[in-house]
Amino acid sequence: MFDGESADAALERIDLWERSLARRAEQAQELARRTSEMTATARSRDGLVEVTVDAEGRVSSIHLDERTRQQSAETTSRTLMETVRAASSSLFKQLQEVTAETVGGDSETGRMLVAGLRRRLGEPDE
Secondary structure: OOHHHHHHHHHHHHHHHHHHHHHHHHHHHHHHHHHOOEEEEEEOOOOOOOOOEEEOOOOEEEEEEEHHHHOOOHHHHHHHHHHHHHHHHHHHHEEEEEEEEHHHOOHHHHHHHHHHHHHHHHHHOO
């Protein structure tokens, strides 16, 4: 059915495919490991608000300086939301870098992951 060369070539293609799948699985595991405990922290320009977000983009801590009591609630609220967005943006950039370093930012997997992160974190399209 196969001559010697055709069977050897087919086996080589299968070996290459298996190695490629193993390499991609390792890259995906490395990406998951590196991002699982990732956080990002941002501080407002005036230094009164600090926000940390976890790897999922959820707010994990907020610190308000006592001086926020001297400003309106609206100002504090606006500053808080700006700082949450800054922390999320910082997280998105970190996740983009780790994705590029592990699975490749230009790979199909990398593009899909970054697009999903962009939606989840509310980042604007480039």
